[in-house]
Amino acid sequence: MISTTSLNMAGLKETFYISHGSPTLAIDDSLPARHFLKSFRQRVFSDKPNSILMISAHWDTTEPTVNAINGPSDTIYDFYGFPKPMYQLKYPAPGAPDLANKVKKLLEEAGFKRVHKDKKRGLDHGAWVPLMLMYPEADIPVCQLSVQTEMDATYHYNLGKALAPLKQEGVLIVGSGSATHNLRTMQSSNDSVASWAAEFDNWLRESLLSGRYEDVNQYEEKAPFAKQAHPWPEHFYPLHVAMGAAGVNPKAELIHDSWTNYTLSYASYKFTESS
Incomplete structure (x- = not known):
């Protein structure tokens, strides 16, 4: 096992996009993605960050909003x-009001004129489900940032670019969504993968690994079956934030790849800042 060490001011070079899939990822031991996240600190990222900024698909607002919680965050059960x-x-997990202030300041300085703080909202399942597997001790301060589905992918990429300096302070930036997310096409009894879902997922992997980030920003025009893979964009935009926050021309790496329910991809990526 790799030892986990806390960061001071050495900074980070990595950001992540995690496909969190179904909320049952938290308890279903048959899911390969669950085992991947439980081994995250041993196999993917051994350092213990000073704080975590989560961009979750499950918080959609008109304008960028961060939660600024004092004390432990509430666990939101936003499913039935x-x-x-x-x-x-x-x-x-402890809230991170200081980080929330920094997020707000960076976004405003980058031209996002109206950025809000929410002092009551806890963590939705897009944040706490992967985090409870990655960092089960819940001892790292967490701040959550919303997505804006009325805006486009490039907007979210620029949102991430504005947040890139946080890495220098040991902040781990994680986008949490799903590489494909069409609930109407899921089939619980089907172990195969729909051809259109696989084609979109393959396009995404090839585009990211070859550094075609502008294509990913224009996925609605460039990707095959884009609207079928993401009828609504909220589960995809966290990827664009993580991609932007990695810095200029980052290297993308596929760190996990599995499927469930015929059309749900758990593909997850690491973005490493260019040296």
Whole structure:
């Protein structure tokens, strides 16, 4: 096992996009993505960040909003009809009001004129489900940033670019969504992968690994089956934020790849800042 060390001011070079899939990722041990996230600190990222900024698909606002919580964050159960144990899970990570202030300041300086703070909202399942697997001790301060589905992918990429300096302070920036997300096409009893979903997922991987980030920003025009893979964009935009926050011409790496329910991809990526 790789030892985990806390960062001081050495800074980070990495950002991440995690496909969190179904909320049952928190309890379903049959999911490969669950095992990937549980081994995250041993296999992917060994340093312990000073704080974490989560960009979750499950917080959609008209204008950028950060939660600025003092004390432990509430665990939001923003789903229904799931097994009872799901509603008994807690992830009381400390809030990060200082980080929220820095996020607000950086975005405003970058031209995002109206940035809001929410002093009551806790962590939705797009944030706490992956984090409870990655950092189960819940001892790292967490701040969450919303997405704006009325805007486009380039807007979210620029949002990420504005946040890039946070890495120098040991802030781990994680976008949490799904590489494909069309709930109407999911089939729980089908272990194969729909051809259109696989084609979109392959296009995304090839585009990222070859550094075609502008194509990814223009995915609605460039990608095959873009509207079928993402009828609504909220699960894809966290990727654009993570991609932008990595800096100029980052190197992308596929760090996990698995499927469930016929059309749901758990593909996850690391973006490393160019030296």
